[in-house]
Amino acid sequence: MESRLEPLDPSDHSSTYTGAAGLFIRQHWLILGPLLLLLNAIRTRYLSPLRRYPGPFLASTTRLWKVLSTASRKTHLHHIALHRRYGPVVRIAPNEVSIASPEAARTVLSAGKRFYKTAFYAVFPPPENPDIFTEVDEEAHARKKKVANVPYSMAAMQQLGPFIDDTIDLLAAKLAGFATKRVECKARGSVDLGAWLHYFAFDVLGEVAFSRSFGFLAEGRDVEDAIATIDRSQAYNGIVGQVPWVDRLLRRNPLWKLVPTLDTRNAPITRIALSELERRRPFEKESEGKLRNDDGRQDLLASLIKGHLETPEKFSEGDVFAVAHGAIFAGSDSTASTMQSLFWHVLSSPQAHAKLVQEISGAVMSGALPPAGNISWKEAQELSYFQACLKEAMRVRPAVGLNITRVVPPEGAELDGRFFPGGTQVAVNGWVLHRDKRIFGLDADEFRPERWLVDVEEAKRMERYMFQASSPAQLLR
Structure with missing residues (x-):
């Protein structure tokens, strides 16, 4: 009997090759894995359009360098x-x-x-309602910024000045108490001024945003661990932000919300912002910017609610919450950091401290400043050396x-x-x-307020290249 050869089926070869490849990978994965990683590292380092620019070897092959650095x-x-x-x-x-x-x-x-x-x-x-800082959609960012520009304007901030005088007085009383030993300090006999400035920043922003103090200064502590919670959140944001896809495995993972201590909705600032929104309902009562306490002020939240009522299709209720939340979440940290930098540098420099005391004393003697009580924003602008110290503190330590x-x-x-x-x-x-010697001088690493007082045009030039996020306007970028 004559035998016949059946035609070859190409799919048989494909299956054979696939099976062989799978077997090879299973047998040699311990070698192939590292080899593929090595080849990818070589590709990203030497074949990238950015290969001409120097830097750490690890940084050119993976984002791990940024994660570790952060x-x-x-x-x-x-x-x-x-x-x-x-x-x-x-x-x-x-x-x-x-x-x-x-x-x-x-x-x-x-x-x-x-x-x-x-x-x-x-x-x-x-994440469900980005604020102005975190909004990545340019059109949405522009809409939110247009509404938020109103309460963040200098005119609006000056109108709120008198409402934070009590907070300033309370801080001054606390510090005076420490100085005169009327209040018992810690065993080591020192006071954490940085912490008290952070408490002050929180209480001031509470007045500006919601017309109420959070009670940090009164209690002399981190109420509900709000500051610590923000610090932990910012650490997470900074690290995971270098590899954003990891966020979907962690905080954006639905399972994350099942753990009460991890759910961002339970964070103190989030709860405060949500409760304030509920307190203002119905929103129509905020249309004239008058709050339930009838003091006539228009705080940040009232202004945002007005913006929502005027253009609800462009500025939603979620946007109101996001911007108000962001003002406390980001604003308290940057404001406290700026004050801490100012105090640290002035108190660490006997020369700067002496000059500042002399300027303030001279202004009181001349009648430019009142002998007691708080001073206005306008009066502070006339203190040229104080303004130079403030700018220099923000320059050296953004x-x-x-x-x-x-x-x-x-x-x-x-x-x-x-x-x-x-x-x-x-x-x-x-x-x-801020350490560019072409812009700020050969001593750009040093804290020297006098650099801002030598020449008016030079001071304007330096200010043009200041990139600190220590003011409301900067936070709107």
């Missing part, structure tokens, strides 16, 4: 050291560079230049130590004479920018 809480110092070692442009991640040029930073952060925010910002709470990162437009962009392809992430760090 987790150390010294990333601002790391970036200063990197730029001094490598120059004005440093590669700090496979697709990210840090730039030290203040001129380039202005371009990156300017509105209308189409350098959009990265996914880093989406990690910050509340409130935010993390990078501010933007994405280069699709067509690419030229920054400081260098072309960066579209999609590149460009980071700027205030601690680096």
Whole structure:
């Protein structure tokens, strides 16, 4: 009998090859895994358009360097050291560079230049209702900023000045009590001034945002661990923000909310903001900015509610909550940090302290300042050395130590004479920018308030390149 050969079925070969490949991978995965990681590291380091820029080896192959640097809480110092070692442009991640040029930073952060925010910002709470700082959608950001600009304006802030006088008086009384030993201090005989300034910042923002103090100064403690909760949240935001996809496995994971201590809705500031919203209902009663206590002031929340009532389709109730929440969440930390920097530098410099005391005493003697009580914002503006100390404190120690990162437009962009392809992430760090010797002088590392008083035009030039996030206007970026 004659045998016949059946035609070969191509699918049989495919199945055979697939099976063989699967078997090979299973048998050699201990070798193949590291090999693939090595090949990917070589690709990202040597084949990337950013390969020409120097930086740590680990940073050019993975975002792990950024995670570790942020987790150390010294990333601002790391970036200063990197730029001094490598120059004005440093590669700090496979697709990210840090730039030290203040001129380039202005371009990156300017509105209308189409350098959009990265996914880093989406990690910050509340994720379902981003505030102005965390909003990555440019159109939504513009809508929210338009409404929030009203209560954050200098005119609005000055109107609220008299309502925080009691808080200022309480802080002064507490510090005077420590100084005269009327209040028993800790066993070591010292007082944590930084903590008391943080309590003060919280209570002031409570008055500005919700027309009530949170009671931090009165109780002399971190009420409901609100500050500690924000610190923990900010640590999470900073670290996980370097690898945003991890957030979906953690805080955005539905299982996360099953643990009460982890659910962000249970955070003190979130609960306070939500309770204040409920207290103002029905919102129509806020249309004239008069609160239930009938003192006639228009606080931040009242102004935001008015904005919502005027254009509910553009500024939702969720936006009201998000902006009010963000004012306390981010504002308390940056405000406290700025005050801490001012006090630390002035008290650490006998010369600066003596000059400041002399200026204030002279103003009282001349009648420019009242001999007792609080002074107004306008009166403070006339204290030139005090203003110089404040600017210098914000320059030397910006409130935010993390990078501010933007994405280069699709067509690419030229920054400081260098072309960066579209999609590149460009980071700027205030601690680096404020130490540019071309802008701030050869002694840019030093706290020297006098640099702001030498020449008016030079002072304007320096102020143009200040990138601190220590004011409401800065927080609206």
